[in-house]
Amino acid sequence: MTNQGDIDTGSVDPVTIPRPEHIISRASISSSALKVLYRLKEAGFESYLVGGGVRDLLLGREPKDFDVGTNATPDEIRALFRNCRLIGRRFRLAHVRYGREVIEVATFRARHDADSDDNESAQSDEGRLLRDNVYGSLEDDVWRRDFTVNALYYDIRDFSVVDYVGGIDDLETGTLRVIGDPEQRYREDPVRMLRAVRFAAKLGFRNNPDSEAAMYELGHLLEDIPAARLFEEVLKLFLGGCAVTSFELLRHYNLFGYLFPMTEEALGQEEEGFPHTFVLRALENTDKRLAEGKPVTPAFLYAALLWEPVRLRMQELLDEGASPLEAAQLAGNQITAEQVQATSLPKRFSFPMREIWMLQSRFERRRGKAPYRLLEHPRFRAAYDFMLLRSEVGEAPQELAEWWTDFQTLNSSEREKMVEASPAKKKRRRRRKRKPAPAADD
Numbered sequence: 001m002t003n004q005g006d007i008d009t010g011s012v013d014p015v016t017i018p019r020p021e022h023i024i025s026r027a028s029i030s031s032s033a034l035k036v037l038y039r040l041k042e043a044g045f046e047s048y049l050v051g052g053g054v055r056d057l058l059l060g061r062e063p064k065d066f067d068v069g070t071n072a073t074p075d076e077i078r079a080l081f082r083n084c085r086l087i088g089r090r091f092r093l094a095h096v097r098y099g100r101e102v103i104e105v106a107t108f109r110a111r112h113d114a115d116s117d118d119n120e121s122a123q124s125d126e127g128r129l130l131r132d133n134v135y136g137s138l139e140d141d142v143w144r145r146d147f148t149v150n151a152l153y154y155d156i157r158d159f160s161v162v163d164y165v166g167g168i169d170d171l172e173t174g175t176l177r178v179i180g181d182p183e184q185r186y187r188e189d190p191v192r193m194l195r196a197v198r199f200a201a202k203l204g205f206r207n208n209p210d211s212e213a214a215m216y217e218l219g220h221l222l223e224d225i226p227a228a229r230l231f232e233e234v235l236k237l238f239l240g241g242c243a244v245t246s247f248e249l250l251r252h253y254n255l256f257g258y259l260f261p262m263t264e265e266a267l268g269q270e271e272e273g274f275p276h277t278f279v280l281r282a283l284e285n286t287d288k289r290l291a292e293g294k295p296v297t298p299a300f301l302y303a304a305l306l307w308e309p310v311r312l313r314m315q316e317l318l319d320e321g322a323s324p325l326e327a328a329q330l331a332g333n334q335i336t337a338e339q340v341q342a343t344s345l346p347k348r349f350s351f352p353m354r355e356i357w358m359l360q361s362r363f364e365r366r367r368g369k370a371p372y373r374l375l376e377h378p379r380f381r382a383a384y385d386f387m388l389l390r391s392e393v394g395e396a397p398q399e400l401a402e403w404w405t406d407f408q409t410l411n412s413s414e415r416e417k418m419v420e421a422s423p424a425k426k427k428r429r430r431r432r433k434r435k436p437a438p439a440a441d442d
């Protein structure tokens with residue numbers, strides 16, 4: 001058996017769409033991508049704009065980034081560009097950097113036999129591609145791409161678009177179609193299922209029925225994918241502006257549970273819409289912030305997605321006799337440790353995530369110096385936004401959220417009034433004053 005399934009490569013004629021018949025203009029391609037394309041061409045190599053760049057330009061959308069395909073090998077690419085780094089083991093490719101922009105340059109891939117296991121290619125027992133570094137021609141490369149709409153090539157020589165797989169038709173009908181046998185292609189790389197969800201959400205496309213049927217069944221294959229790679233995909237799914245749709249599609253295809261197992265379990269035990277509404281609100285909020293050009297962070301996203309598991313664990317620990325502080329700390333640590341088995345979360349995000357959780361109980365302390373101290377905490381803003389979300393779904397009192405909103409906006413004398421001790425406390429304080437005073441109560 002070969003990796004190509006039943007695709008008969010080599011005997012398919014491409015459709016070529018000449019420049020006057022499509023809408024891609026060089027003016028909408030980044031100057032860095034153009035530089036890469038021309039430099040390769042001038043060095044005598046083939047060079048094409050490929051992948052999402054071509055797809056998005058044909059749809060009249062602004063591409064997120066630009067990918068280039070070439071017959072130059074990674075070493076040949078490196079020799080041409082000073083600003084170039086070779087990355088990846090499973091899939092070696094070159095990153096050419098211009099300032100903040102990175103152009104991904106991939107050498108054309110060719111088919112290779114399933115039973116080979118050498119430096120260039122290897123496959124696991126389940127059919128997963130462990131290495132995919134056998135180089136070939138454009139005609140070979142087409143069949144290694146995931147979806148037909150991602151397999152269109154823009155030729156820098158004559159500005160035509162080359163289509164071997166019916167990608168142009170699928171763009172027109174809004175269809176995501178796996179190239180080749182969907183089950184086999186998903187087994188080769190299960191992350192393609194997450195990519196199917198992401199593109200469906202982002203482009204508003206539908207998975208074609210064959211491609212979709214395999215997805216319902218193969219989610220478990222994600223268990224073998226390194227947690228760090230899944231983290232990257234989670235960010236693309238949830239911090240790409242279409243978090244709500246991505247979430248709904250992931251759940252629809254039974255994939256969400258492989259990314260966030262504890263959240264999936266908590267969602268199964270929901271009462272009165274919680275925690276489902278909370279997660280949805282958080283994701284809506286993320287999409288809205290992105291649409292307004294505001295920053296978003298994986299720390300906040302993970303804090304929201306894991307909040308219900310943390311709450312449930314906290315309750316268990318309290319029932320076992322832990323103090324509230326202990327329960328909060330332990331629950332945060334345990335849930336984080338369990339989550340990173342599925343999708344990793346670098347410490348620079350997990351640390352602030354846990355702070356957001358830990359700060360939640362401090363919003364309840366509204367007398368004396370405590371509110372001022374909380375306000376000065378470097379994570380106050382994120383923790384406050386998080387508390388607002390909780391109050392929106394009724395998990396924290398509305399009145400608490402309003403109090404903190406006021407507290408931030410009022411002037412200092414009005415604030416003083418807000419934090420004044422309650423009459424009962426004042427009495428206690430007066431009584432204490434008569435005795436030698438213990439440490440001030442806040």
Ligand code: ATP
Pocket residue numbers: 050051052053063064065067144145146147150151189191192
């Ligand atoms: P985005 O808009 O997110 O950049 P993209 O389609 O460009 O979408 P990339 O991850 O940048 O996605 O990959 C570029 C191209 O490489 C894809 O369009 C596809 O042709 C190919 N590709 C990427 N990942 C895979 C994969 N796992 N399996 C097969 N082909 C892939």
Ligand code: MG
Pocket residue numbers: 051052053065066067
């Ligand atoms: Mg891309």
